[in-house]
Amino acid sequence: MNKIIEANFQAPDVKFFRIEAPHVARKRKAGQFIILRVDEFGERIPLTIADSDAENGTISIIVQGIGKTTKKLNTLEAGDYVRDLVGPLGTPSHVENFGTAVSIGGGVGTAIAYPTAVALKEAGNRVISIIGGRSKEYVILENEMKQICDEVYPTTDDGSYGYHGFVTGKLQELIDEGKKIDFVLAIGPIPMMKAVAEVTRPYGIKTVVSLNPIMVDGTGMCGGCRAIVDGEPVFVCVEGPEFDAHKVDFDVLTSRNRTYILQEKKALESFHECKLEKKIDEAVVEQKSAEEVTHA
Amino acid sequence: MPELTNKERMAIPRQPMPEQDPEARSRNFEEVNLGLTEELARMEAERCIRCPKPLCIAGCPVEVKIPEFIELIAVGDFAGAAAKLKEDNSLPAICGRVCPQEEQCEIKCVVGKKNEPVAIGRLERFAADWERVNLGIQAPKVAESTGKKIAIVGGGPAGLSCAGDLVQWGYDVTVFEALHEIGGVLVYGIPEFRLPKSIVKAEVEGLEKLGVKFQTNYVVGMTETVDEMLEHFDAVFLGVGAGLPYFMNIPGEHLIGVYSANEFLTRVNLMKAYDFPNYDTPMIDVHGKNVAVIGGGNTAMDAVRTALRLGASRAVIVYRRSEAEMPARIEEIHHAKEEGVEFMLLHSPLELKGDENGWLTSMVLQKMELGEPDDSGRRRPVPIEGAVEEMPVSVVVVAIGNGSNPIIHRTTPDLAVNKWGNIVVDGDTMKTNKKGVFAGGDIVTGGATVILAMGAGRTAAKAIHEYLQNPETW
Numbered sequence A: 001m002n003k004i005i006e007a008n009f010q011a012p013d014v015k016f017f018r019i020e021a022p023h024v025a026r027k028r029k030a031g032q033f034i035i036l037r038v039d040e041f042g043e044r045i046p047l048t049i050a051d052s053d054a055e056n057g058t059i060s061i062i063v064q065g066i067g068k069t070t071k072k073l074n075t076l077e078a079g080d081y082v083r084d085l086v087g088p089l090g091t092p093s094h095v096e097n098f099g100t101a102v103s104i105g106g107g108v109g110t111a112i113a114y115p116t117a118v119a120l121k122e123a124g125n126r127v128i129s130i131i132g133g134r135s136k137e138y139v140i141l142e143n144e145m146k147q148i149c150d151e152v153y154p155t156t157d158d159g160s161y162g163y164h165g166f167v168t169g170k171l172q173e174l175i176d177e178g179k180k181i182d183f184v185l186a187i188g189p190i191p192m193m194k195a196v197a198e199v200t201r202p203y204g205i206k207t208v209v210s211l212n213p214i215m216v217d218g219t220g221m222c223g224g225c226r227a228i229v230d231g232e233p234v235f236v237c238v239e240g241p242e243f244d245a246h247k248v249d250f251d252v253l254t255s256r257n258r259t260y261i262l263q264e265k266k267a268l269e270s271f272h273e274c275k276l277e278k279k280i281d282e283a284v285v286e287q288k289s290a291e292e293v294t295h296a
Numbered sequence B: 001m002p003e004l005t006n007k008e009r010m011a012i013p014r015q016p017m018p019e020q021d022p023e024a025r026s027r028n029f030e031e032v033n034l035g036l037t038e039e040l041a042r043m044e045a046e047r048c049i050r051c052p053k054p055l056c057i058a059g060c061p062v063e064v065k066i067p068e069f070i071e072l073i074a075v076g077d078f079a080g081a082a083a084k085l086k087e088d089n090s091l092p093a094i095c096g097r098v099c100p101q102e103e104q105c106e107i108k109c110v111v112g113k114k115n116e117p118v119a120i121g122r123l124e125r126f127a128a129d130w131e132r133v134n135l136g137i138q139a140p141k142v143a144e145s146t147g148k149k150i151a152i153v154g155g156g157p158a159g160l161s162c163a164g165d166l167v168q169w170g171y172d173v174t175v176f177e178a179l180h181e182i183g184g185v186l187v188y189g190i191p192e193f194r195l196p197k198s199i200v201k202a203e204v205e206g207l208e209k210l211g212v213k214f215q216t217n218y219v220v221g222m223t224e225t226v227d228e229m230l231e232h233f234d235a236v237f238l239g240v241g242a243g244l245p246y247f248m249n250i251p252g253e254h255l256i257g258v259y260s261a262n263e264f265l266t267r268v269n270l271m272k273a274y275d276f277p278n279y280d281t282p283m284i285d286v287h288g289k290n291v292a293v294i295g296g297g298n299t300a301m302d303a304v305r306t307a308l309r310l311g312a313s314r315a316v317i318v319y320r321r322s323e324a325e326m327p328a329r330i331e332e333i334h335h336a337k338e339e340g341v342e343f344m345l346l347h348s349p350l351e352l353k354g355d356e357n358g359w360l361t362s363m364v365l366q367k368m369e370l371g372e373p374d375d376s377g378r379r380r381p382v383p384i385e386g387a388v389e390e391m392p393v394s395v396v397v398v399a400i401g402n403g404s405n406p407i408i409h410r411t412t413p414d415l416a417v418n419k420w421g422n423i424v425v426d427g428d429t430m431k432t433n434k435k436g437v438f439a440g441g442d443i444v445t446g447g448a449t450v451i452l453a454m455g456a457g458r459t460a461a462k463a464i465h466e467y468l469q470n471p472e473t474w
């Protein structure tokens, strides 16, 4: 059982949590993740460690509510507990002084990229951050990024804030301006990572992406997280999650991530119904207690 | 019952194990074998002729005092029988269920020369179950504290048995487990219908009562390295199992519908995907579909019988040798057949094919025939030229074995491992090349059996005890 110390929304459906996990906080490095289970009935899901505080024994995660588990997690508040939490898992980001590094985050991917951006800065890189969101309210961590990066460019699909267009448009613009870019880290939805890989490929810019396959144990025991990199199967939870973007088979990753699409829909529906029932129950209780008051 | 002559004993037929009806059980997850009644157990116990030099004991990897515990059952002292078993075997309720008795203790039984052998495993299970149900797990006496701390890495049978002995000898023992539940393969691999999780839980609770501490959600190597542990523990035992699934390395293994047996069984057993959406972890819906399981071991049998229970219309074992070479327990093969599992023997997968969305649709198979015996003495399967066929299939479960997980040795660079990644130990003491570190179970032997893992855990416990009395003797 791990206690939630702090919880607040950063964007619609995107919630920040600070959780007690002293063993994890002590060991974790940029690029690593945890696996947690919200409750006894819960699925094991991986989440990147956005930040940690070894002294206070806490880690931070930023969660986008997209399905049953993440939405259930996002209903928790400070003082609540998650049932299980294990980590740090995965191979830490490979960080060195490349020169100029561009960190690209799409949606909640910005949270996943953030710790590595910090590490890149600490290693002496000039760090440029591109933060993508659907619209203004989905642009997250802009202030945090500004504190550590040399340049920060928000982008929105609808043009409601910053650069109007996709993160790849902004990246291409920077390349076209003649900026010397030595390293790109791109984390976000698979189509975004795939598109970034295609932008940098002709220029031979070293590009790293963080893969998000479906996981169970996160220790190399089940093989469910396998992806194809450089034509070979790899277990992402142990060998990754970061890989050379130019070698990843994104189509296999996309299709494998759709494995449980029917079940996910069903789970989400049952979750909403359950919440609805709870609301109705609460309403009934309220009504009953109101009645009791009038009867008394 | 009056004292019987050996002749009379030999004339008693092996007592049948009451079991669930195949038709019903092939659709539920409840235990297949129901256990002997007291009458059946006592009758079965009478079949043992109490050999003065019992050959059966030599067949048991931990040398359970077989005729002694059986005699106690015969006279109705079931508690005494359970206590006798526990002198050598700390997990009799589990071993009685899952040991490959037909090639260990029972194959050596002299009664088996003419008749069917004494059902040692079933009697073992009976005594252990009787104790658990009637008395609760009996806690042995714990010695005075030695003030020494021991870390056990991995909560499988190797780790649990090592912890059980050490705690009795007065050590402060903590078991560190990567998953959220204790038991290793006993909880994530072997299904409920063969080994109810409540039995494993009772054993774990028994250890807890003795004072063993359990730290789940702790991946040694990642959460803390072995070297860091040695700073605050007097000894470390590594019982991390063989948890790295092999795939076949044929085209199409990335398709949706291809599972390793570990993933398939973990989703169902540990995560309870069969009860989705009450439990959140999903599983591909196999209702009305064809499921093929590649392999011929216990893992393959567990996976294929699980597929049936999940509603598969056809559940097929695909094995490249013949039935005689199958490593699975005979009882499991027999049960699988009764339940309607099909066997495609002498077939080896060549390729998996899928549709445009990446879903598995069929499997291409090479037919084989048996050739000359190989190094292991088993006849080697060789392809029959041109004999290739295609079979429609929606889910394939790959159950061809496990290698060793790299996390421990990658994070403990000076720990000696062989070319397969198995930790190298001294066979008598389970000592590794690293001072204060012992190892045993599947991580040392490669995938083996529960009883061997348990035996290794106990051998290590003894060696740890000796080492900690004279640490300078390493």
Ligand SMILES: Cc1cc2nc3c(=O)[nH]c(=O)nc-3n(C[C@H](O)[C@H](O)[C@H](O)COP(=O)(O)OP(=O)(O)OC[C@H]3O[C@@H](n4cnc5c(N)ncnc54)[C@H](O)[C@@H]3O)c2cc1C
Residues within 6 Å of the ligand: A033, A043, A044, A045, A046, A047, A048, A049, A061, A062, A063, A064, A065, A066, A067, A068, A069, A070, A071, A108, A111, A112, A211, A212, A213, A214, A215, A216, A241, A257, A258, A261, A264, A265
């Ligand atoms: C290494 C890694 C780091 C991640 N870090 C973050 C993070 O910091 N913040 C964040 O919001 N999300 C992160 N994710 C994604 C997050 O794990 C998924 O969004 C979550 O599992 C979805 O679960 P669900 O039940 O809410 O949604 P579902 O409706 O079950 O699934 C939605 C989609 O999420 C994916 N998914 C489903 N189950 C799993 C699973 N067990 N493991 C992985 N993916 C799954 C599938 O592609 C699925 O289509 C990370 C994923 C990985 C692999």
Ligand SMILES: Cc1cc2nc3c(=O)[nH]c(=O)nc-3n(C[C@H](O)[C@H](O)[C@H](O)COP(=O)(O)OP(=O)(O)OC[C@H]3O[C@@H](n4cnc5c(N)ncnc54)[C@H](O)[C@@H]3O)c2cc1C
Residues within 6 Å of the ligand: B098, B099, B100, B153, B154, B155, B156, B157, B158, B159, B176, B177, B178, B179, B183, B184, B185, B186, B189, B190, B218, B219, B220, B221, B239, B240, B241, B242, B243, B265, B298, B299, B300, B302, B329, B405, B407, B408, B440, B441, B442, B443, B447, B448, B449, B450, B451, B453
């Ligand atoms: C499906 C299946 C069916 C089987 N059926 C039978 C049978 O009928 N009869 C029989 O005798 N044998 C059977 N076996 C084999 C038997 O289960 C194993 O030989 C036995 O469990 C090995 O015990 P162990 O303690 O060495 O390892 P395991 O049982 O594998 O336990 C190891 C534990 O260590 C944990 N771990 C791993 N790495 C770390 C780490 N870095 N930090 C912390 N914890 C870690 C794992 O999560 C696991 O819980 C079967 C195996 C399988 C997979």
Ligand code: SF4
Residues within 6 Å of the ligand: B059, B060, B061, B062, B063, B064, B066, B089, B095, B096, B099, B100, B101, B104, B105, B106, B120, B121, B124, B451
């Ligand atoms: S532990 Fe296994 S091999 Fe030994 S007597 Fe019991 S069933 Fe037989």
Ligand code: SF4
Residues within 6 Å of the ligand: B047, B048, B049, B050, B051, B054, B055, B056, B057, B066, B067, B108, B109, B110, B111, B118, B120
């Ligand atoms: S060999 Fe058979 S008959 Fe003899 S003691 Fe052992 S179980 Fe009894």
Ligand code: FES
Residues within 6 Å of the ligand: A214, A215, A216, A217, A218, A219, A220, A221, A222, A223, A224, A225, A226, A235, A236, A237, A238
């Ligand atoms: S999640 Fe099971 S091997 Fe990676």
